[in-house]
Amino acid sequence: MGRDDEPVDSMEIDGPQQLKVEGPAAVPEGFNADYLRVYYGNLFPYGDFFKWLCYGNDGKHPGCDQSYVGRREFSFTLENDIYLRFQSFDSAAELESSIKEKCPFKIDIGPVYSVDPAKRHAYAQSGNNVFVPVERELIFDIDISDYDDVRYCCSGADVCSDCWPLMTIAIKILDTSLRDDFGFSHILWVYSGRRGVHCWVCDSRARKLSNEQRAAVADYFRVYKGGENALKKVSLAGPVLHPFLVRSYTDVLESFFEDKLLLCQQLFASEERCQKILDLIPDENVASELHDKWQGNRRSSISKEDVNAARWKQLKTTLQSGKHKAQGLRRCVEEIVFSYTYPRLDMEVSKHMNHLLKAPFCIHPKTGRVCVPIDPSNCDDFDPTAVPTLSQLLGELNAAGFQTDSENTTDWERTSLEKSIRFFRTSFLQPLLKACKEELESAYNAKLQQSKNSLNW
Numbered sequence: 056m057g058r059d060d061e062p063v064d065s066m067e068i069d070g071p072q073q074l075k076v077e078g079p080a081a082v083p084e085g086f087n088a089d090y091l092r093v094y095y096g097n098l099f100p101y102g103d104f105f106k107w108l109c110y111g112n113d114g115k116h117p118g119c120d121q122s123y124v125g126r127r128e129f130s131f132t133l134e135n136d137i138y139l140r141f142q143s144f145d146s147a148a149e150l151e152s153s154i155k156e157k158c159p160f161k162i163d164i165g166p167v168y169s170v171d172p173a174k175r176h177a178y179a180q181s182g183n184n185v186f187v188p189v190e191r192e193l194i195f196d197i198d199i200s201d202y203d204d205v206r207y208c209c210s211g212a213d214v215c216s217d218c219w220p221l222m223t224i225a226i227k228i229l230d231t232s233l234r235d236d237f238g239f240s241h242i243l244w245v246y247s248g249r250r251g252v253h254c255w256v257c258d259s260r261a262r263k264l265s266n267e268q269r270a271a272v273a274d275y276f277r278v279y280k281g282g283e284n285a286l287k288k289v290s291l292a293g294p295v296l297h298p299f300l301v302r303s304y305t306d307v308l309e310s311f312f313e314d315k316l317l318l319c320q321q322l323f324a325s326e327e328r329c330q331k332i333l334d335l336i337p338d339e340n341v342a343s344e345l346h347d348k349w350q351g352n353r354r355s356s357i358s359k360e361d362v363n364a365a366r367w368k369q370l371k372t373t374l375q376s377g378k379h380k381a382q383g384l385r386r387c388v389e390e391i392v393f394s395y396t397y398p399r400l401d402m403e404v405s406k407h408m409n410h411l412l413k414a415p416f417c418i419h420p421k422t423g424r425v426c427v428p429i430d431p432s433n434c435d436d437f438d439p440t441a442v443p444t445l446s447q448l449l450g451e452l453n454a455a456g457f458q459t460d461s462e463n464t465t466d467w468e469r470t471s472l473e474k475s476i477r478f479f480r481t482s483f484l485q486p487l488l489k490a491c492k493e494e495l496e497s498a499y500n501a502k503l504q505q506s507k508n509s510l511n512w
Contacts, residue, residue, distance in 0.1 A: 090449055107257075118496060127167045132162075141165075166188035190263060221316075223434045226252060248426045249424070275299070276398065278397050291393065323366040336374070341373060349366055455469035
């Protein structure tokens, strides 16, 4: 007997209990293909996502390049690490049905190629090398695990409220410079779902940069020159600091280091941690003078709380005192602050057009968290541990009276994903598409004018 034929009275008895079971707590934490199917079936924002990658070329204007989005590479990682590279889609509906069918554990976005990547073999036969990347957002990838030598609360992929602010600082420094120094305005910051942040610079100027130009932009930001064995990872050479570095230091890094990092990471709380900082002072006499001072006052009146602040103050006073002026140690204070706080970029990701980067709104398989956008102007408020998880979202769908066959396309409005999708749409996508439309129209009009002129000639 079908569900509709059940006696009414038993329905009434079951009703309330039924609801309880279906409440948000009903979905056990975790990540699996079944959960993912529901997410892709009801919550993933295909329309907005695809519109973004069309950059206005899906319109009716004669200046639109209809082949544009179909030349973009998507890469799917399926269960058990099966890779499907060079997927391409001509419409949001096509993308949607492929994702629903294949249920990828991860979706990566690659460049726009000169030809449809799915048909690259046909072009390879023709002998001339026509399969090349022609356009790609300028991207940055920052991982908290690259900061393991300066955080003592966590290591590897782990992250907490004491070390996550290092990511916040990276967002502030890069976002300000990309806008103020490079004049970019369509910038999307995305939480990687676990231990870092991704940045997509989507202005058409940025998308058209060559590999050499990308490397130059990345190099502009390169201060931290890691390397396991180099004791000193930051050298601020030259008579004066670059204005970008001065601004980063005075506006962001100095106060973050002194007001937050010093205490929450307890940077001077042990012999070993002190030594790590003293190793950054090139003058051994100065370093041992400080070392002796700290050895001496270990049991003095300095309370545990401000031992870090007190030792930092002593270090600054010593390095910036008149007698050390000539030894070029004055910049050493800044070098220490930069070593501990300045953004550490994965340079290779930014330099090459053909690098893949995880798509926004994916789910991270290890944490179950959604890769949600981060608002750079409120990045201090972003808490990675409060990002919605897959099971939380399914619980919210259940609680909202979720039906799998619901025709209602805005299921996400009834979940905590709503805020993220709305932010993506109103703060990033709409201004971007407006700019794309204007650019398409003016490029088309310029072309018309040009052909008119050549006819007149």
